Amino acid sequence: MELTTAEENYLKAIYHLSEEGKKSVSTNDIAASIQTKPASVSDMLRKLGEKEVIQYRKYYGLQITELGKRLALQTIRKHRLWEVFLVDKLHFAWDEVHEVAEQLEHIQSTLLIERLDAYLNYPKFDPHGDPIPDEYGDVRSRPRIALNEMNIDQGGQIVAVKDSSAAFLRYLDKVGAYIGARIKVLDKVEFDGSVEILVDQKKTLFMSKDVASNILVLQS
């Protein structure tokens, strides 16, 4: 069973939206997430239903199937491996990889992905801290908490970002909040949810709730 590039993109979007814990994934959500029109989504849902990667009853909603999950995770695996390649080997900045990986993830060759994985030394996380599924679709995820939800005096290590937009990533570069940085919450402002943190025991940083909620921390 092989999917087209468009089908892979839809399925990936559906998988991501499903994982976000929402009760169910709406046609509009999908349309927004892949920048297309709801009418196109309806059409594609019917096709994905026929291919049995989702269970779909019109107007009722959809559910991704086990087969669908497996295929989505394969695409995600490829996407993230290519991101590691671009950053580690070709020295792309972490905000420059997304578009290219979006294309590379659709290259069809199991040998290629096996070899790439080995070449990169079987990485477990991509440049944004997201876990790379293994070839069977198993994901080893770490328990993570959004920075804005930590309490004062708690410490930890930045392990991932929720938002991978170039604007956000470049902002993090600028303020020195990189993946792997050790942080500690110094203060929280009740009023607007902004936080003050200590980075690597030397630099203090203020950030809005909006920013903090997009930074994921492994608590220590």
Place this chain on the structure above:
Amino acid sequence: MELTTAEENYLKAIYHLSEEGKKSVSTNDIAASIQTKPASVSDMLRKLGEKEVIQYRKYYGLQITELGKRLALQTIRKHRLWEVFLVDKLHFAWDEVHEVAEQLEHIQSTLLIERLDAYLNYPKFDPHGDPIPDEYGDVRSRPRIALNEMNIDQGGQIVAVKDSSAAFLRYLDKVGAYIGARIKVLDKVEFDGSVEILVDQKKTLFMSKDVASNILVLQS
């Protein structure tokens, strides 16, 4: 001006056929070379004509334009750089790279190709001995002669193969005729055009005219 994947494939085929020194490139030739039907080719020729990558007058024939050459060489450059990557870095065999490179050549990102080129140390030839055009489309080609056209006692070095099919390349692997091998023509059979050669001053090899005509040698 951007081309679709299909357009890039057609243009590449047209460029290769044009270079083969034929008077002109026929619709049927193109169809055969990319495994499609002449009717589809006619249609595409009209489109490529409109995009001015070829000059096309129906029934009369076509001529690739300067713009067309430039774009074709860009795709060929990408194809060959990826082939080098697959062989040098991911340890693909030289007969395993073609299909994958056929997909990778369509990835759109100038940054990616610049970085890949640098990462591979600006290779000048691909695993099959074909020259890699620079970013401006300049090709530094070496004077080469088909092995079956050499005379007895002449020597040289295998620098490329004309046929890149897996079957042919695996045959060459088996008999030990690799790119870079130093050879000398020991004997030629007038009757069927087959040749006997000495490889690396230690191994003698018989090969049919058909095989020899697909091996290109830099004479010394």
Place this chain on the structure above:
DNA sequence: CTTTATTTTTAGATTAATCTAATTTTAATT
């Protein structure tokens, strides 16, 4: 110079992916 063969193009369909506009269904408000 006709007739035949070959090559090339057109006509008409098909499949995939997308859109706008209209319709239908479900959800929310009075």
Place this chain on the structure above:
DNA sequence: AATTAAAATTAGATTAATCTAAAAATAAAG
């Protein structure tokens, strides 16, 4: 419960790439 609003689907077009079958143009034979 009736009306309005929102969400989802369908209808009908469009663009790209392909195919088969038919027609037209060119080339080759006689």
